[in-house]
Amino acid sequence: MKRAVLSMVLFFVLVFGFVCQASAGNVIDRILKKGVLTVGTTGHYPPFTVDDKNGNPMGFDIDLARMMAEAMDVKLTISEMPITKLFSAIEKNEIDIALAGITITPKRNLRVVFIGPYYVTGQSLLGEKSIVSKVKGPEDMNKPSFKIVVSRGTTGEQVARAMAPKADIIAVKDMETAFKMVIDRKAQALMADEPFCVVMAFRNQDKKLAVSAPFTFEPLGAAMPSSDVLWINWVDNFLMNLNATGKLKELKGYWLADPSWMQRLPETEGLLYKKSAM
Structure with missing residues (x-):
């Protein structure tokens, strides 16, 4: 009887330990081992994410991604895709985090973890x-x-x-x-x-x-996989520190109050991109 109880205890300890290990750092481990932070975005949503005259990503969320990579001392890779594919990319571990002016909703929150909001709009x-x-x-x-x-x-x-x-x-x-x-x-x-x-x-x-004036309340946040508690905690603390040091306010001032960044956009006739890209 004692052996059976001991075996059961050991079984649960091993299983629980394995689950905790899998959920406590698998994303962060992947980022640090590869030396690359992979961020998913749309590239179609200024001022949060858009391509400049040279086809390079820029925007509020892109700067946020760069600051994350710098804080982790890793390189940054931006992966552009439609918003409808961002959540499945998170679930499949194709990206580490999604930053694309994403509104936090209960339905989306059933699929991914949200950290924020870092901006509120409508x-x-x-x-x-x-x-x-x-x-x-x-x-x-x-x-x-x-x-x-x-x-x-x-x-x-x-x-x-x-x-x-x-x-x-x-x-x-x-x-x-x-x-x-x-x-x-x-x-x-x-x-x-x-x-x-x-x-x-x-x-x-x-x-x-x-x-028009906004019709709704729209909190924007970072979408993340639910498999890594440490990664979720890291991003939460990162945004908290940005806010406390005033750097988040500086980002908002540049991308949401100062129109000078628009000079970096492609020359077009009222569209987001050059005609050749359409």
Whole structure:
């Protein structure tokens, strides 16, 4: 009997120890052994993530990723993909963390861990001033004749479908395509995070675009695998220290209040990228 009890105790100790070891540092171990931090992003969501004139990633989240890599003394690899693939990439251990202006939602939180928020925004409409100025609330766009374009898989799509179920909601592959539809007047408005809408309106002043007040509360956070408690704790403390030292405030000031960074964007006719890249 004693042997049976002892064997059972040893079994649970070994199993529990194995699980704890697997969950306490597997991601951090991978990063340190490879000497590389792999960050997933979309590259289609200024001011958080976008490519510059030379095709290099830049933005609020990209700077955040660089600061993480520097703090860990490792190299940084940026992996761009649609937002719909970011979560599966985390689950498959293809990336270590996702930074892409990602809204924290209960549904997404069932798949990945979120740390944050490091920024709070809301969903707004972007369109011609003559159209957006008439939208005072959801009822003004909740009709079949009102076309709202969204990037597929974003919270913009979720909010548009929830707030205006009767509207003609058009889901496209990315923000570039969505914005082009507004410029080409194939949709009356685009729904997205307010900072993105403000950037595009500012950059395309000749188009006489306007941005509505936010309709929602949108906390943005870092999406991470749930398999490594140490990695989750490290990122949480990293963001806490950034906030305490004022560096997070500096990032927000540059990317969300100072338009000078827009000079680094490709020269285009109202789009995110050069025509040759479309």
